[in-house]
Amino acid sequence: MIDIVIADEKFDDWQALLSLLQDAFAYMEARIDPPSSLRLLNTETIIDKAREETLLLAWEGSRLVGCCFLKDMNEKIYLGKLATDPQIQKSGVGGLLVEFAKTVAKSRNKKIIELQSRVELTEVHDFFRRHGFHQTGTTAHKGYDRPTSITMQLEL
Numbered sequence: 001m002i003d004i005v006i007a008d009e010k011f012d013d014w015q016a017l018l019s020l021l022q023d024a025f026a027y028m029e030a031r032i033d034p035p036s037s038l039r040l041l042n043t044e045t046i047i048d049k050a051r052e053e054t055l056l057l058a059w060e061g062s063r064l065v066g067c068c069f070l071k072d073m074n075e076k077i078y079l080g081k082l083a084t085d086p087q088i089q090k091s092g093v094g095g096l097l098v099e100f101a102k103t104v105a106k107s108r109n110k111k112i113i114e115l116q117s118r119v120e121l122t123e124v125h126d127f128f129r130r131h132g133f134h135q136t137g138t139t140a141h142k143g144y145d146r147p148t149s150i151t152m153q154l155e156l
Contacts, residue, residue: 004100007055014043024083076112
């Protein structure tokens, strides 16, 4: 049984969260250019991020198996750093996090959930399309003359 919750002030296992993110995103390092911003995260920056954004956590019993961050942005919410434990990827945890994010967004009267995904990660694009997202644009990281990310949105 997977439980999705909004992290509260009692959550303090920041190292477990960082490890989950690093493990879940490790496969993409050899595939994406420029490197992931995840390499800039540490326990302190994750704590700061969780103070500024809403952190969703997925638990299987007492084991942390997934997460994502939600950032309020006017009429929309930005969904970032969605991650699931590689041992249980494709088990539905990511979908449960997306569904919970939809609930949070609706409760805050948001009209759109937005995210960005690296252009190389077509399986990630497919995952979000299955959950109702569609591509709305592309962006390029500083110093790149080609798109490096796609923007996807879900209208609520």
